[in-house]
Amino acid sequence: MLILTCPYCGVQAEETELHPGGEAHLKRVGPDGSDEDFEAYLFARKNPKGVHFERWRHAYGCGKWFLAARCTASLQVFGTYKAQNPYPPAEIVDAIRAHRPDWQPDWTVQHAQAESPAE
Amino acid sequence: MAEILAQVARIEGLAMITIRADLTRAGDALAEATGLPIPGPTGITTDGVRSLGWMSPDELLLILPQADKAQAMQSLDQALTGEHALVADMSDARAVFDVTGPRADDVIAKLAPVDLPRLAPGTLRRSRAAQTAAAFWRIPGGLRVIGFRSTADYLGLILSEAARPGTGLAPR
Structure with a gap:
């Protein structure tokens, strides 16, 4: 049983109140992208054993999409955050690090800053 | 023979108006037009006749007697001019x-994945009742449940089934 706290309404929603939306932080490949990149955007997913970022919709509630960080092996939830974040925020990263000291983010800060707010 | 757990009664004659707007911008105008304070997240405010519930960060639900509906629609439209x-x-x-x-x-605890003891008065909880979407909040003497009219027969049936005599939850 998975219980996630919706960051928009603060409700602790149980799995049946939510709708899964797959991997989070996918970036669409536009018309300039190569066929390989577009195919990867459509089909390639990380599917890790361990820390994973996911989209969820609070379907039987406020109806908003939000993002969650959790472990696919232990089902431990590290935190949830609003879908307006282009990358997981610092407190989520800290929460993951507290439990998984070896874990490394697979995005870089410059990358995040360059693309984040005004996009 | 044990008593039924609760009376289940269908309530008619209530109008509901959905308001979608940027609540931080239009909150004051809406409070004035509805005559009720704007509820915080998952809150519901009431003056005994009208209620204003928080449905999502940009959505409110005004519940009022059917007779007041036309006037309320008009004043809300006016309050949101330009928004x-x-x-x-x-x-x-x-x-x-x-x-x-x-x-x-x-009765509600059997149907919804909600921790009822933690549901404070003045809280509107959107969730589900068995297989259909529902929302509920505390009223004097019990709870008020709203659902879709298309599933009203089902909702009424599961509520009265869940209230059957002798089916109370712990302590048994």
Whole structure:
């Protein structure tokens, strides 16, 4: 049983109140992208054993999409955050690090800053 | 023979108006037009006749007697002039049930994945009742449940089934 706290309404929603939306932080490949990149955007997913970022919709509630960080092996939830974040925020990263000291983010800060707010 | 857990009664004659707007911008105008304070997240405010519920960060639900609907729609439209907003009459889309009695919580607890003891008065909880979407909040003597009119028969049936005599939750 998975219980996630919706960051928009603060409700602790149980799995049946939510709708899964797959991997989070996918970036669409536009018309300039190569066929390989577009195919990867459509089909390639990380599917890790361990820390994973996911989209969820609070379907039987406020109806908003939000993002969650959790472990696919232990089902431990590290935190949830609003879908307006282009990358997981610092407190989520800290929460993951507290439990998984070896874990490394697979995005870089410059990358995040360059693309984040005004996009 | 044990008593039923709670009375389940379908309530008619309530109008519901959905308001979608940027609540931080239009909150004051809406409070004035509805005559009720704007509820915080998952809150519901009431003056005994009208209620204003928080549905999502950009959505409120005004519940009021059918007779006041036309005037309320008009004043809301006026209050939201110039805003990117929506005022929609949803009365016909909804069904309302009152579950009243000392063990009304048990009836809802069987149907919704919600921790009822932590549901404070003045909280509107959107969730599900068995297989259909529903929202509920505390009223004097029990809980009021709203659902879709299209599933009203089902909702009424599961509520009265869950209230059957001798089916109370712990302590048994």
